Structures are given as structure tokens and as C-alpha cells.
Amino acid sequence: MVVEAVVVESGSPAALGVGAGSMAVHGHRLSTVVPSSVTGESVDYELTDADLLHKLHYVRAVHVFRAPAAAAAPGERALSVRELKEPMFPWLDMFFPVSGRLRRRQQQQDAAADDEAAGRPFVRCNDCGVRIVEAACDATVEQWMEAEAERGGMCKPLAYDKVIGPELFFSPLLYVQITSFKCGGMALGFTWAHVIGDIPSAAACFATWAQLASGNKAPPPTLRDPLSLLPPPPPAAPPARATAPPAPSSVVKATSAPVGDHWAVPTAHDMVPFSFHVTEQQLNALQQRPGAAGVGPFELVSALVWRALAAIRASEDGDEATRTVTVVRTTQPAVGGRRLGLTNEHRIGHAVASGSPPAAADVAALAALLAGARVEDAGAVAARAGDAAAGDVVVYGASLTFVDAGGVVEAHPLELAGRRPAHVEYAVDGVGDGGAAVVHAAARGRGRTVAGSLRQGEPGRLRAALRDALRAA
Amino acid sequence: MGSSSAALLRRLKPLYQVVVNNILAIVAVPLAGAVLLKAAELGPEELQARGRALRPAHMFLAAFVPAAAAAVYLMLRPRAVYLVDYACFRTNPNCRVPFATFLEHSRVWPGFDERSVRFMTRLLERSGLGEETCLPYAQHYIPPSRDLESSRAEAELVVFSAIDDLLAKTGVSPQDIDILVVNCSLFAPTPSFADMIVNRYKLRAEARHVHLAGMGCSAGLISVELARNLLQVAPRGARALVVSTETITPNYYMGQERAMLLPNCLFRMGGAAALLSTDGAGARFRLARVVRTLRGAADSAYRCVYQEEDERGNVGINLSKDLMSIAGDALKANITAMGPLVLPASEQLLFALSFLARKVVNRRIRPYIPDFRTAFEHFCIHAGGRAVIDELQRSLTLSDEQVEASRMTLHRFGNTSSSSLWYELAYIEAKGRMRRGDRVWMIGFGSGFKCNSAAWECIRPAANADGPWANCIHRYPVHIPDPLDDTAQRQRSGAPTFPES
Numbered sequence: 001m002v003v004e005a006v007v008v009e010s011g012s013p014a015a016l017g018v019g020a021g022s023m024a025v026h027g028h029r030l031s032t033v034v035p036s037s038v039t040g041e042s043v044d045y046e047l048t049d050a051d052l053l054h055k056l057h058y059v060r061a062v063h064v065f066r067a068p069a070a071a072a073a074p075g076e077r078a079l080s081v082r083e084l085k086e087p088m089f090p091w092l093d094m095f096f097p098v099s100g101r102l103r104r105r106q107q108q109q110d111a112a113a114d115d116e117a118a119g120r121p122f123v124r125c126n127d128c129g130v131r132i133v134e135a136a137c138d139a140t141v142e143q144w145m146e147a148e149a150e151r152g153g154m155c156k157p158l159a160y161d162k163v164i165g166p167e168l169f170f171s172p173l174l175y176v177q178i179t180s181f182k183c184g185g186m187a188l189g190f191t192w193a194h195v196i197g198d199i200p201s202a203a204a205c206f207a208t209w210a211q212l213a214s215g216n217k218a219p220p221p222t223l224r225d226p227l228s229l230l231p232p233p234p235p236a237a238p239p240a241r242a243t244a245p246p247a248p249s250s251v252v253k254a255t256s257a258p259v260g261d262h263w264a265v266p267t268a269h270d271m272v273p274f275s276f277h278v279t280e281q282q283l284n285a286l287q288q289r290p291g292a293a294g295v296g297p298f299e300l301v302s303a304l305v306w307r308a309l310a311a312i313r314a315s316e317d318g319d320e321a322t323r324t325v326t327v328v329r330t331t332q333p334a335v336g337g338r339r340l341g342l343t344n345e346h347r348i349g350h351a352v353a354s355g356s357p358p359a360a361a362d363v364a365a366l367a368a369l370l371a372g373a374r375v376e377d378a379g380a381v382a383a384r385a386g387d388a389a390a391g392d393v394v395v396y397g398a399s400l401t402f403v404d405a406g407g408v409v410e411a412h413p414l415e416l417a418g419r420r421p422a423h424v425e426y427a428v429d430g431v432g433d434g435g436a437a438v439v440h441a442a443a444r445g446r447g448r449t450v451a452g453s454l455r456q457g458e459p460g461r462l463r464a465a466l467r468d469a470l471r472a473a
Numbered sequence: 474m475g476s477s478s479a480a481l482l483r484r485l486k487p488l489y490q491v492v493v494n495n496i497l498a499i500v501a502v503p504l505a506g507a508v509l510l511k512a513a514e515l516g517p518e519e520l521q522a523r524g525r526a527l528r529p530a531h532m533f534l535a536a537f538v539p540a541a542a543a544a545v546y547l548m549l550r551p552r553a554v555y556l557v558d559y560a561c562f563r564t565n566p567n568c569r570v571p572f573a574t575f576l577e578h579s580r581v582w583p584g585f586d587e588r589s590v591r592f593m594t595r596l597l598e599r600s601g602l603g604e605e606t607c608l609p610y611a612q613h614y615i616p617p618s619r620d621l622e623s624s625r626a627e628a629e630l631v632v633f634s635a636i637d638d639l640l641a642k643t644g645v646s647p648q649d650i651d652i653l654v655v656n657c658s659l660f661a662p663t664p665s666f667a668d669m670i671v672n673r674y675k676l677r678a679e680a681r682h683v684h685l686a687g688m689g690c691s692a693g694l695i696s697v698e699l700a701r702n703l704l705q706v707a708p709r710g711a712r713a714l715v716v717s718t719e720t721i722t723p724n725y726y727m728g729q730e731r732a733m734l735l736p737n738c739l740f741r742m743g744g745a746a747a748l749l750s751t752d753g754a755g756a757r758f759r760l761a762r763v764v765r766t767l768r769g770a771a772d773s774a775y776r777c778v779y780q781e782e783d784e785r786g787n788v789g790i791n792l793s794k795d796l797m798s799i800a801g802d803a804l805k806a807n808i809t810a811m812g813p814l815v816l817p818a819s820e821q822l823l824f825a826l827s828f829l830a831r832k833v834v835n836r837r838i839r840p841y842i843p844d845f846r847t848a849f850e851h852f853c854i855h856a857g858g859r860a861v862i863d864e865l866q867r868s869l870t871l872s873d874e875q876v877e878a879s880r881m882t883l884h885r886f887g888n889t890s891s892s893s894l895w896y897e898l899a900y901i902e903a904k905g906r907m908r909r910g911d912r913v914w915m916i917g918f919g920s921g922f923k924c925n926s927a928a929w930e931c932i933r934p935a936a937n938a939d940g941p942w943a944n945c946i947h948r949y950p951v952h953i954p955d956p957l958d959d960t961a962q963r964q965r966s967g968a969p970t971f972p973e974s
Binding site: 037086 | 566567569570571572573574577578580581604605610613614615
């Protein structure tokens with residue numbers, strides 16, 4: 001209902017017809033921003049096993065701002081690209097590993113001693129910087145929002161689509177794309193390598209930058225003594241095996257072939273972006289359903305998607321493929337932690353729909369399964385994966401994955417020049433064939449945004465199925 | 474010569490210097506003493522008698538001629554020119570370019586092939602540059618933009634900041650400036666930089682302004698000399714503003730010729746402004762000498778630093794292989810001209826004796842190299858590159874401390890072309906090494922081939938370390954590793970080690 005109303009009110013179907021072409025983002029200009037003070041010689045940032053577990057994945061965060069009103073106060077006018085870049089220099093002083101580059105440890109001479117560490121990636125903090133991309137879109141923000149509500153998946157062109165590799169030395173860990181719209185609005189798209197931190201870490205990092213852009217003072221750069229960067233925590237003590245149930249082995253999956261220095265997941269299908277918005281009324285309606293009491297919005301929305309996707313994939317993969325899903329729950333990073341708040345501390349686990357196949361199951365039942373999924377620390381998962389973790393591993397997309405990013409938008413708001421974004425989307429890219437979806441609270445209102453990557457051809461059908469399911473509520 | 478006689482000579486040398494440098498006093502004092510004794514011997518009555526015997530005409534001439542000669546000499550003597558103060562452009566951390574970023578940009582842009590990138594990597598490692606040198610905003614893009622608007626923006630940023638700084642330091646208002654000399658070699662838009670400054674600062678309609686383009690890296694001292702000459706004919710107490718800068722934005726070389734890639738790696742943003750005047754009130758330095766040497770008559774010197782297009786039409790500056798030998802040659806010519814003007818009599822006598830000895834007695838006697846440390850306390854050598862500074866240190870037999878200002882300026886600011894001499898002077902003052910009466914020698918090299926030098930004498934050292942070095946002087950001097958230790962270098966700088974193919 002809601003979506004169709006928007007279409008009617010736009011008044012010009014022709015605009016939407018021409019929309020596909022004029023929504024194109026073009027004119028990309030690349031530049032680099034570096035930390036304002038010298039990090040020092042040979043400062044290395046060690047990557048933990050949990051970090052390396054996620055090296056093939058990327059966090060995509062897009063914030064779309066409307067143009068300031070014509071009668072806006074001076075403090076609320078649009079910021080130029082240079083004004084956006086200015087605070088990045090002291091910002092990168094605080095987050096200097098993000099501006100470093102990946103290296104691999106040299107092969108040890110005595111292979112017997114350190115076989116596992118040979119070629120282990122780490123970050124050399126050489127101040128190489130983050131890449132800034134300036135682009136333009138010929139549509140206005142309003143037209144774009146309409147297209148997003150109509151088709152979804154419009155955020156992908158607003159973040160620079162580049163993976164790490166083929167040369168590790170010259171691959172930035174973060175791309176920031178600033179897209180200007182015809183009306184004067186702006187979109188900020190971040191492409192963040194998951195190896196450096198998870199979704200809350202990335203969100204906290206971006207929010208810090210926004211605070212600097214709004215005039216807060218950065219703390220003075222500290223003298224970065226390599227010795228003050230503590231070594232990675234010792235490997236977690238193995239869990240007491242007697243009480244833990246036998247570990248399911250398909251939380252993470254090795255890639256079909258080694259990816260070398262080109263950190264992209266090889267997939268059998270083309271993966272395309274997908275997004276969907278669930279309004280507050282629809283959420284409330286879901287929660288009124290029998291058996292849905294006590295289950296949170298994440299579980300309800302994910303369950304809807306699970307059931308719909310299971311039905312879509314039943315013809316191709318059969319019923320068994322979508323029985324198992326991966327559940328990822330994010331936690332807030334420790335503020336002021338020794339690792340600068342850049343961690344992969346989220347928890348990963350499984351939910352299995354034994355009994356009736358998920359395509360036919362009740363939404364509330366699936367939601368309960370998701371709520372009850374046993375999750376464990378990424379570090380523990382990495383430790384268990386053992387040698388496989390040193391290789392190339394897929395976490396998001398090994399099987400259909402749901403990521404609970406909860407209140408990440410509220411906790412880390414990106415406020416620029418006194419204005420909040422009109423639309424925010426957090427998603428993951430570089431996922432496996434199973435697909436992945438991130439569920440988080442929307443920018444405005446209390447609905448939920450679902451965004452991620454699915455197989456080619458699935459987004460359209462999934463959106464239709466979800467609309468039907470929500471209308472029936 | 475035996476070692477004992479050499480030691481004896483070394484001990485006698487200071488005595489020799491004192492005698493020869495004060496020869497007039499040493500001769501005049503005994504002579505005056507002898508005259509007084511003779512006069513005392515003769516007695517006052519005898520002196521008066523002799524005095525009345527002189528004819529009035531002779532007495533008149535004896536008084537008038539020396540007085541007239543002195544007056545003529547004083548009038549025809551060139552006016553002394555003073556440096557009231559100077560200010561350098563303070564670089565901003567948001568223009569900073571670390572090694573890794575520079576190399577990544579050259580790698581990511583497909584216009585440079587792998588050989589060129591490898592060459593630039595090696596150049597950067599051996600260049601003596603540090604991680605804080607700055608490039609203009611337009612060159613942080615991939616590929617760098619070289620358009621007119623960005624070039625103007627860079628020029629305005631550098632020049633206006635330096636002039637604002639200078640006017641604040643000296644308290645002079647722009648309306649008091651009578652002469653303006655600007656030099657920027659590789660960017661000369663219309664209207665010129667000088668007009669740009671006139672427009673921005675609203676200089677008077679009668680002010681004389683000049684823009685010097687194409688004069689190379691030694692143009693800073695050429696501007697100083699031109700300002701000095703203009704001050705001779707300007708009203709007394711006139712003020713001349715000298716601005717030296719180089720605009721890098723339009724000059725990034727986008728081709729693959731190795732000889733032309735060197736300027737990309739070395740040249741960085743920088744500029745300086747200096748206020749000269751014939752009024753010495755409140756001045757900090759006095760300009761003693763400017764000596765300019767041109768070698769352009771010889772073809773090899775003329776083509777040594779040559780701007781041209783490579784095979785694919787990319788414009789760049791071609792540095793020939795014999796740059797160092799031509800530079801050494803030009804330096805020799807310059808110091809031969811400078812020596813007699815600044816060296817104390819003792820050194821000049823020794824040099825003359827050694828010269829005669831080589832001519833008359835035996836050609837194989839080693840020529841005496843005058844010790845310029847007797848003439849100057851501080852040396853500012855154009856920070857053209859590590860090789861240039863090494864070569865000059867060797868040929869002038871300077872200690873590491875004396876070339877420290879040049880090396881550290883190269884490390885912190887890169888090669889800022891004509892303004893590098895001013896950054897080096899600022900380093901010496903920021904370190905607190907400048908004293909009243911110290912003499913400074915500035916040596917600049919540039920295309921042409923030119924070698925220009927200027928000698929300054931300090932009247933009043935800087936009161937504080939405020940200036941381009943303000944927030945980093947405490948970190949200097951830094952040790953710059955030896956370029957011959959290649960592998961260790963690469964590992965330290967974190968630069969990629971290319972596989973040996």
C-alpha cells in the first residue's frame with residue numbers, strides 16, 4: 001500500500017521510466033586523503049584471526065542528504081567537497097590503521113617453525129591514505145528516493161565498488177564516495193574492508209568524522225610508538241569441550257579456490273544489491289501475530305525474508321539448501337579500547353529449520369528459531385576454523401546470512417552541518433552464493449531497512465513476495 | 474713536508490691570520506708612534522716654525538683635497554640595502570604527501586609504466602625528502618589536474634600567505650611598498666603574479682613592479698639583486714617586496730622519460746616573501762654582496778636543464794647526465810668571483826701565493842682552496858637534491874653542521890626551488906644559531922646554467938622560532954639514512970620491494 005501510494009503521487013510515470021538511465025552515477029574523480037601527522041617508520045597493525053576471517057567481505061554504508069532549504073541558516077548550508085575533506089586529516093590521525101596498506105609477512109627461512117604465519121597479512125601503517133571519489137548523479141534526491149522505494153538496490157552505485165587486490169600494496173582499505181545530486185543534495189558512500197572492523201566499528205569511525213566536520217576538536221595526535229600498540233590477544237582458551245555441543249562446521253566455508261591477493265569471493269551466481277524497507281506500521285502488525293510476542297523486529301523481518309527466499313530458491317536448490325542460515329549479531333565496540341575501536345567482535349551462529357521446510361513454516365516459528373540461535377564470538381569461530389582461517393574463508397553468504405545491526409544508525413548518527421541524512425543503508429558486499437542481508441533501524445521513523453546482496457534475479461521476486469506478505473498482515 | 478713542520482704551520486696559522494688581516498693597524502700604529510716621537514723630539518716651537526713656513530695654498534689643498542675625495546666617495550658609494558624581515562609559506566598538513574601515497578598514485582594511474590614507477594621509487598628513497606613534504610591540492614587527484622584555475626589557486630595560496638605573514642611581522646602597510654619583484658619560473662599567467670599582488674593588496678599606483686619568469690631555481694637571488702638596483706634610484710627609505718615561489722600544479726610530468734621524472738619526485742610547494750629597504754631602522758640583515766655567474770654561453774651548460782617535449786608530446790624538464798659537473802664548474806666560477814670580495818686578506822694572500830707558485834715555480838703544487846669558513850658563519854645551499862648538497866659540501870669542505878640547514882630543509886620541505894634558501898635561513902634562526910654580526914652565504918643554482926650567491930650580515934637575529942619550522946623544529950635535525958644501504962632503506966620506509974626481475 002505504502003509503496004504504491006508513493007508511485008501514484010509522483011505524478012509522472014515517465015520520470016520513472018527515464019529514471020533507470022538518469023540515475024546513473026558518473027564523472028568519478030579519485031583523490032587521496034592522508035593522516036595529518038606522520039605515523040612513524042615501520043608501524044604495524046596486527047590483524048587478529050577474527051579479522052582475517054572476514055577478509056573477503058566489505059561493509060557498504062550509504063547516507064543520503066537532501067539539499068539544504070533555500071532559506072537555510074548559514075550553519076546549515078551544504079558542505080563542499082573540500083570542507084568534507086578537511087576534517088579527514090585529523091580523523092585519520094585517530095584511525096591511522098585505516099590509512100595503511102596490507103602486507104604479508106615474509107616467508108620464514110626456517111619453514112618448520114612458523115609455517116602458519118608465513119604470508120600472514122597485516123597492516124603496515126604507512127600513511128598511504130583513504131581514497132575519496134567524487135561523482136555526480138543527474139537525478140534529484142527526491143527522484144532517487146522514489147526509485148529506491150520502487151526498485152531497491154539503488155545504494156550500490158553510491159559507494160565505490162572496488163575490492164582489495166590484485167595488488168595488496170596499492171589497495172586502500174576505505175573508499176569514500178561523495179555523489180552530488182542535481183538539486184544540491186549529496187550522498188556519502190563508504191566502502192569499508194571488513195578485515196579492519198565490523199559494522200559498529202565502521203559506523204563509530206564514520207560518526208567520529210562527522211563530529212569533526214561539525215566542529216568538534218580532534219584530540220591531539222599521540223606519539224605513535226609501535227610498542228604501545230599491544231600485540232593481538234593470545235588465542236582464546238579452547239571452550240570446555242565436554243559441555244559444548246558438537247560444533248556445526250558450516251558457519252564458515254572455504255572458498256572453492258584460493259583467492260591469492262585478489263580478495264573477492266568467487267561465486268557461482270552474479271550477486272546484485274538488494275534493499276527493502278519495512279515501515280513501523282507493518283512491523284507493529286507483524287508483532288501482533290500469534291506467537292510473535294517476545295521476538296524482536298530483527299527476527300521477525302529476517303524470518304519473513306527467510307521464508308520468502310526459501311520459496312524462491314526451492315525450484316533451483318531444493319528444500320535443503322535454505323534450511324540452515326547464518327545469524328550474525330553485532331555488539332558495540334569498546335570505546336577507547338586499545339585497538340582504537342576497530343574490532344571484529346560480532347557473534348556468529350546458526351539456525352537450523354528442522355522439521356517442515358522453511359518455505360512452508362510459520363513466520364513466528366522461524367523467528368523463534370532465529371532468536372534462539374546459538375552464537376559465539378568471531379574470535380572463537382576463527383580459532384575453531386583453525387587452519388582453514390588462515391586460508392580463504394567465506395562468512396557472509398556461506399549460507400543465507402542475516403546480520404542484526406540493530407540500532408547502529410541511532411548509536412552512531414552521521415550529522416553534517418546540523419542535518420541528518422534522509423536515507424541510511426548499511427549492507428555487506430562481497431558475499432557468497434547464499435546471499436546476505438543486514439537488518440537495521442531506518443534513518444527516519446522506526447521502521448527497518450533490509451539491505452544486502454542476493455543472487456541475480458532474486459531481488460525483484462523477493463520484494464514482491466515481501467510486499468504480499470506484509471499486506472496480508 | 475714532514476709532519477712536524479705541518480704541525481708547526483698549523484700553530485702558526487692563527488698568528489699569521491691576525492697579522493695579515495690587521496696589517497693596516499699593524500703598520501699604522503708603529504708609524505704613528507714614530508711620527509709622534511719625531512714631533513716630540515723636535516719640540517713645539519720647531520713645529521710651529523715649520524708650520525708657518527708652509528704656503529697657504531698648500532695648506533688649503535692639503536685640507537681640501539682629502540675632504541673632497543671623501544665627500545665624492547661617500548656620494549658615489551652605493552646605498553646600503555637592508556633586509557627588514559622575511560617570511561616563508563607555512564605548509565598545511567592537509568597538503569602532505571607521504572612516500573607511500575606518491576608511489577601509489579603513480580602506480581594506480583595507468584600512464585606510468587612499471588619501469589617508471591620503480592625508478593621513481595628508487596629516486597624517492599635516495600632523494601633525502603621526508604614524509605611531510607607538501608604538494609598542491611590539485612596534485613592529490615589521480616591523475617593530477619594541471620589546469621589554469623588550480624595553478625592560480627596554488628599560486629595565490631602560497632604567495633598571499635607569505636605576504637600576509639611578512640606584513641604582520643614587519644607592521645608595514647601595503648601602501649608603503651614602492652617596489653615589487655616577483656619570481657616564478659614555470660608559471661606566468663596574464664595578468665602576472667605581480668599584478669595579482671597589486672590587485673589583492675591595493676598597492677599604490679606609482680609602485681614599480683616586475684615579474685621574472687623562466688629564470689630557474691636561482692631566481693630568488695636575481696630578484697634580490699634587481700630589487701637592490703631599483704632601490705639605488707628610488708627615493709631614500711623606499712621599500713621593496715621580493716616574492717620568490719614556484720608553482721608546481723601545471724608542471725607535473727605525465728610521460729615516461731626517466732630524466733624528466735626527477736622533478737616530479739623532488740619539487741614541492743613553497744614560497745617566501747622578503748622586505749628590502751635602504752632604511753636600516755629595525756632591519757635584521759644587511760645585504761653585503763650579490764654575485765651572479767652565467768655559464769649559458771657554453772652549449773652543454775645551456776642544455777643542462779632543458780624544458781622540452783618527450784616523444785609522446787608530454788612536456789617536462791630534462792636533466793642531463795652531466796648536471797653535477799656543470800654545477801661544480803659554475804660554483805667554481807662563482808666563488809672565484811666572490812672570494813676577493815668577502816675573504817679576509819690572509820686567505821687571499823695565501824691563495825695568491827699558491828697561484829703564483831703554480832704558475833712560476835711548479836705546476837704540480839696543489840692549489841690552495843680558500844677556507845670560506847673564515848668569511849661566513851652560516852651557509853644556505855640551494856636544496857636542489859641530495860647529490861647537489863653532497864657535491865657542494867665536498868668542494869667547499871664544509872662540515873655536516875654547516876650543511877645541516879640545507880639537508881633538513883630538503884627533508885622537511887623538499888625542493889621548493891627559489892624559496893629554499895629562505896627556508897634554510899629560517900631553520901638556522903629557528904635553531905637559535907644566528908648571532909649579531911654573523912655572516913650568511915646563500916648559494917643558488919638554476920637552469921641556464923646559473924650560479925648566484927649573496928652575502929648577508931646579521932644585525933638582529935629573530936626573536937623567536939615562529940615561522941615555517943615552528944611546530945617541527947624540535948624534531949630536527951633528523952638522521953637521513955645512507956642511500957647506499959638500499960635494502961634496509963626499503964624495509965624501513967615500508968615501500969613495496971619490487972621483485973628483482
